[in-house]
Amino acid sequence: MSVLAQTQQDALNLFEKIGLPTQRDEDWKYTDASRLKDLLESKVSGASVDIHNLGITELDAYRMVFINGVFTANESNLPQGISIESLATFETSNDNNEKELAKLFQVSSSDPLMNGFAAYNAATAKDGAAVCLKDNSKLDKPLYILHVSNQSHVIRHGLMLGKHAEAEVIEHFISLGEDKALSNATTAIILKDGARLEHSRIQQEGKSQSHVARVEVKQLANSSYTFHGVELGGILSRTDLVVDLHEQGASCSLNGLFVLGGRQHVDHHTRIDHTAPHCTSREHYRTVLDGRSHGVFNGKVMVHEGAIKTDSNMSNGNILLSKNAEIDTKPELEIYNDDVKCAHGATIGQLDDKQLFYLRSRGISAEAAQELLTFAFADEVLVAMSNQTVRSYVEKAAFAKLPHSDDLEGLLSE
């Protein structure tokens, strides 16, 4: 049995042992996963999907396209001489870095936020991106991973950045059709000494589709990880984001934005482990909730024994546009150490009356003023995105979800 096959068998054993989470699990208290049970299994069919004009077409990037979880080479565009390939073929390679990549497929019941979906993902994933950047290499263009689906599928990406390697990776999830389906996606990341990764995930599944994701990041000395999680689509979406600041001087910045309406339910659980001294973490999540939508944010920072000079700051801001929308927010901090600087906080509110009046007094209608302030609130998270093409795409998509968007058409061209 190959190393990977053995790893997947172990994951299957774990899945069978722990099963899917229920609302009795503290970490799943607000998210009812039972309705996803029947959607778990990948459906493989030959149905062709037209992906023409889908995704961020104007982005100058390397592309990997996965249709229903299967790599589609003729829609993709990969760089020469850099190891970016489909997981389905990665086993045959011998390169040292790629052996380490196999470790990214290991799961253990002791991993933070481990659950049945993540174990099932590791056990059954057949494809995904396998990205290995050698020491000191820099990906000259972003890697854009576009997922298009109309059925349930499982996908698992592994990203390994060697020492001082740099990359930007954008994952984008779009689904077509009206069938209920589940995307089960994991991205496992290792950043070696001094490596830098900017990683965006844009969730734009269809109205009937659900999304369960896990992003796990292990950071070695002085590495830097920036995450932008954008939740716009889907009926139920859950992401577990697990970052281990494993060696001295590592830093992470986690940004999240939910713009929800209707009966959408989005839940992000994040966990940052300050394992080593002199590490920095920043977390900034904002949600805009309309209709009967429900947002859940749980951010936990663990400062372990010995992690002196930890610098951690977490904030979560929420705006409820409707009286039926709901947010459950819980920033958590556990510190087993002196000599740290940690702050966290959450706000829940409506728009500011003084700001609304100011805008109206300048001739902006009440509806447009409300929308402008809502958009500005959401956009404060997107400011951290360094890729302006991606940011602009997300702004337009988020903006389109807000009420009265016609009044402020000129806003995004500024």
Add this chain to the structure above:
Amino acid sequence: MIEIKDLHVSVEGKKILKGLNLTINAGEVHAIMGPNGAGKSTLSNVIAGRDGYEITGGSITYKGDDLLEMSPEERAWAGVFLAFQYPVEIPGVNNTYLLKAGVNAKRKHQGLEELDAFDFMKTVKEKAALVELDPSFLSRSVNEGFSGGEKKRNEIFQMAVLEPSLALLDETDSGLDIDALRIVAGGVNKLRSPDRAIVMITHYQRLLDYIEPDFVHVLADGVIQKTGDKSLALELEEHGYDWVKENK
């Protein structure tokens, strides 16, 4: 342009304006002075349409229409402008965008085409120069991180771009040092025109040295106690507000 008749206004059940009368014509510059708590800011907020003020009596007619029936944005479209005493910071809303949206909303309301982006920027830069506002402020969020003086300058800059018929300047001089006051006042003077009325609300005579009013009103205890020309401001400065009440 605007006729205020027997205006009574309460805030949270407390009577602030108690039968105020005031008529302002196009081309005139009025100064309303008065002690703290006299109702000066209440008057400007009521004219601009802010919530939280209960109109218990009287009327305000603006260009022949009932102003009190209009929403704040309708008043802005009709040419009412309030330069705020405390301009609010609005993170994430670009200063220029705010003005463009405001100007175009007004134009749309008047049945005019939206302004071309190039022409708009040209106008904006000219008007910024009027109050010596650094062009870098144009691309910043509205008032965010501006100093007190910069905020006041930004208000007059907005007034210049929006070209109101009736401009209310609520304590525009407060928090300004003498150089900033001269610049802001210079901007206001350049905006004086035969079809525009300007109302300055202030505690101090100082502002009137720079912007010469046609009329000075003393507002105390919720009514206009006395009206005169600019010499009234000097007398006030000398004798204080109690003198007005005693010499009605």
